[in-house]
Amino acid sequence: xxxxxxxxxxxxxxxxxxxxxxxxxxxxxxxxxxxxxxxxxxxxxxxxxxxxxxxxxxxxxxxxxxxxxxxxxxxxxxxxxxxxxxxxxxxxxxxxxxxxxxxxxxxxxxxxxxxxxxxxxxxxxxxxxxxxxxxxxxxxxxxxxxxxxxxxxxxxxxxxxxxxxxxxxxxxxxxxxxxxxxxxxxxxxxxxxxxxxxxxxxxxxxxxxxxxxxxxxxxxxxxxxxxxxxxxxxxxxxxxxxxxxxxxxxxxxxxxxxxxxxxxxxx
Amino acid sequence: xxxxxxxxxxxxxxxxxxxxxxxxxxxxxxxxxxxxxxxxxxxxxxxxxxxxxxxxxxxxxxxxxxxxxxxxxxxxxxxxxxxxxxxxxxxxxxxxxxxxxxxxxxxxxxxxxxxxxxxxxxxxxxxxxxxxxxxxxxxxxxxxxxxxxxxxxxxxxxxxxxxxxxxxxxxxxxxxxxxxxxxxxxxxxxxxxxxxxxxxxxxxxxxxxxxxxxxxxxxxxxxxxxxxxxxxxxxxxxxxxxxxxxxxxxxxxxxxxxxxxxxxxxxxxxxxxxxxxxxxxxxxxxxxxxxxxxxxxxxxxxxxxxxxxxxxxxxxxxxxxxxxxxxxxxxxxxxxxxxxxxxxxxxxxxxxxxxxxxx
Ligand SMILES: Nc1ncnc2c1ncn2[C@@H]1O[C@H](COP(=O)(O)OP(=O)(O)OP(=O)(O)O)[C@@H](O)[C@H]1O
Ligand SMILES: [Mg+2]
Numbered sequence: 001x002x003x004x005x006x007x008x009x010x011x012x013x014x015x016x017x018x019x020x021x022x023x024x025x026x027x028x029x030x031x032x033x034x035x036x037x038x039x040x041x042x043x044x045x046x047x048x049x050x051x052x053x054x055x056x057x058x059x060x061x062x063x064x065x066x067x068x069x070x071x072x073x074x075x076x077x078x079x080x081x082x083x084x085x086x087x088x089x090x091x092x093x094x095x096x097x098x099x100x101x102x103x104x105x106x107x108x109x110x111x112x113x114x115x116x117x118x119x120x121x122x123x124x125x126x127x128x129x130x131x132x133x134x135x136x137x138x139x140x141x142x143x144x145x146x147x148x149x150x151x152x153x154x155x156x157x158x159x160x161x162x163x164x165x166x167x168x169x170x171x172x173x174x175x176x177x178x179x180x181x182x183x184x185x186x187x188x189x190x191x192x193x194x195x196x197x198x199x200x201x202x203x204x205x206x207x208x209x210x211x212x213x214x215x216x217x218x219x220x221x222x223x224x225x226x227x228x229x230x231x232x233x234x235x236x237x238x239x240x241x242x243x244x245x246x247x248x249x250x251x252x253x254x255x256x257x258x259x260x261x262x263x264x265x266x267x
Numbered sequence: 268x269x270x271x272x273x274x275x276x277x278x279x280x281x282x283x284x285x286x287x288x289x290x291x292x293x294x295x296x297x298x299x300x301x302x303x304x305x306x307x308x309x310x311x312x313x314x315x316x317x318x319x320x321x322x323x324x325x326x327x328x329x330x331x332x333x334x335x336x337x338x339x340x341x342x343x344x345x346x347x348x349x350x351x352x353x354x355x356x357x358x359x360x361x362x363x364x365x366x367x368x369x370x371x372x373x374x375x376x377x378x379x380x381x382x383x384x385x386x387x388x389x390x391x392x393x394x395x396x397x398x399x400x401x402x403x404x405x406x407x408x409x410x411x412x413x414x415x416x417x418x419x420x421x422x423x424x425x426x427x428x429x430x431x432x433x434x435x436x437x438x439x440x441x442x443x444x445x446x447x448x449x450x451x452x453x454x455x456x457x458x459x460x461x462x463x464x465x466x467x468x469x470x471x472x473x474x475x476x477x478x479x480x481x482x483x484x485x486x487x488x489x490x491x492x493x494x495x496x497x498x499x500x501x502x503x504x505x506x507x508x509x510x511x512x513x514x515x516x517x518x519x520x521x522x523x524x525x526x527x528x529x530x531x532x533x534x535x536x537x538x539x540x541x542x543x544x545x546x547x548x549x550x551x552x553x554x555x556x557x558x559x560x561x562x563x564x565x566x567x568x569x570x571x572x573x574x575x576x577x578x579x580x581x582x583x584x585x586x587x588x589x590x591x592x593x594x595x596x597x598x599x600x601x602x603x604x605x606x607x608x609x610x611x612x613x614x615x616x617x618x619x620x621x622x623x624x625x626x
Contacts, residue, residue: 093281159356159358161354161356161358162358162360164320164323164325164345164352164354164358165352165354165358165416165419166360167324167325167344167345167346168323168325168345168346168350168351168352168372169346169371169372169375169419170346170372170375170376171346171375172346180360180362183361183362184360184361184362
C-alpha cells in the first residue's frame, strides 16, 4: 500500500504535466479540419503534412534559424562576459562589491517590456534594428546578471588555493583561467548556458519588437498564422512541438550538471 | 636555492569599511638560511599563513622588502619566484590524472619528458602513490589528494624553498607520523630550505632544526627546541612550548631579587637597575621541587601520566604546576616547594630580563 502511494503521486503529477504536451503533439499530426471537428485522443487521419510545410516553407523554417542564431550569440556573449566578472566577485573584495552584485540582479526584476521602447529607439538609431545581434544584446541585459550570479556560486565552491597552486606551479593568470579554472567549473558553465539559452529562447516581447523580417523569431511567426484560410491550427501545433525540441536537447546534455547545480545551492 | 631575508616587513589586510587597518604581521626581520629546516609555530591567527604567502609572492607586503640571496623580489610574481607551497587542505587539478598532477610543475618549467617520468615515479614511490598514477585525481580520498598536493610540492628539486602550511591536518595520525619522517628524510637528502607551519609543538619539535615562534604578528623567538625550552625569551614561548607550559607568576623586585608572594626567590645573578612595567617570574614545572623550607603550597590535584606525575598546587590564589617522577611521593603535611635558581627567569612586560640570564 505504501509502495503504491509512493508511486501514485509522482505518476499523476507527471501525467498532468505531460497532458498538454501530448495534446500539442497529437494535434500536430492531425489535419486542421479534424482539430476543428472535435476532440479526439489519437489522430484519426495521421498526417505529416504540417511538418512538411514547416520544413519547406522559408517563412517558417527561417523563424527557427533566426531564433537559434540570436539565442546562440546571446548565450556565448553572456557566458564570455560573465566569466571574468563572476571571477572578480568570487575572488576579490572591492569597494561596493555587494551593492553592485545586488544591483545586477535587480535588473532582472523589471519586466522586459520596460526596456522594449528604449532598445527599439537605440537600435533604430544605430542601424541594428532587425538584426540577430540586436536581440542577442537586448537579452544580454537580463542574462549577464543571471550568468554572473550562477557562475559566482560555482566559482566560490572552488578554493582559492587552486588558483594559488597554479601560480606556484608556474602558470600565468590567463593560462590558469583558461586551462585549469574553466574546465574545473565546466558544470557551472553548462548550467549557466542552459539558463541563458532557455530565457532567450522563450522571450518573445523584446525579440518581436526589435525585429521585422530579417531576424524574425519563430514565436513571432507563429502569432501571425491567421492566414486567408483561417487559423491553421495543425500547422501551429507542429511549430509549437518543434519549439520544444532545442530545449529538450539542451536539457538532455546538461541534466547531470543541473542536478549538481541544485546541490550547490545556486540556480 | 636561496637565503631568504625579510627586512622590516609589515602587512595589513584591507580593513572593513571605516576601520583602522590591523597589522597581521608587524615588523618581521628574519633570515631563513639556505637549506634550513624550519618550523613556524604559533597559535591560530598569529600570521603564519600570511608570512608564507609573502614568501611565495601570493601576497605583497604593505611595507618592507623580501630578498632572495640579496636580490630584492618583493614585487616579483609568484610564478617567477620558484617556491613550492603545500596548503592545509588538498588542492588537485580535478581534470588531470594523478601522474599529470605530479608532472605539472616540472612540465611547466620545460623539463625533458623522460626526466619528468623518472622524477614523478620517484616521488610517487615515496608517497605510496604508484598504484594510483593512472587514476583521475578527483577520484581519490582526502588522504590521497593531500599526498598529491605534497608530491607536487616536493617534485621539483630546483626550488628556492618548500613551504608547508599545516600539510598533515587531513591525514590520519598513523600516516601523519610516517609522512613527517619522510619529509625529514627528504630534507636530509636534497637539502632544500623547508618551512613547516604548524600549531602542534610536537610536530614542530620533531621536524625542525630551528623553530620560529610567532605571536600576534611578530616573531618572538627563533631557536633550537632545546633553547626554546630552556630559555624562553617571551612568556608566550614559555606557555606554548612544553607540556604543561611554564608557570608565569606575578612578582616584585627587592634588592635585585624577585619576590613572589612573601617569598624571596634565588636567581643566578642579581637584577641591576630599575624595571618599569609588569613583572613576572617564570619557572618550568620540571624545575619545581619539594623542599623543607620554601614556599608553602596546597596540593589541589595529582595526575599520573605514566612516566611522570603532574601536580596542581596553589599558593594563595596563584596556581603552580609541577612535574615529578613517578616514583617520588608527595609529602603528607605542610608541603613546601622551591624553584631551581638556574631556571628561574624574570619577565618584564612579557619579555625576559636579560641580566638574569647572563651569568
Ligand atoms: N584575506 C584576509 N582578509 C582579511 N584578514 C585576513 C585575511 N587572511 C587573514 N586575515 C587575518 O590576518 C591574521 C593572520 O591570519 P593568518 O591566516 O596568517 O593566521 P595563521 O597564523 O595562518 O592562522 P591559522 O593557524 O588559523 O591558519 C588573522 O587575524 C586573520 O583574521
Ligand atoms: Mg593558516
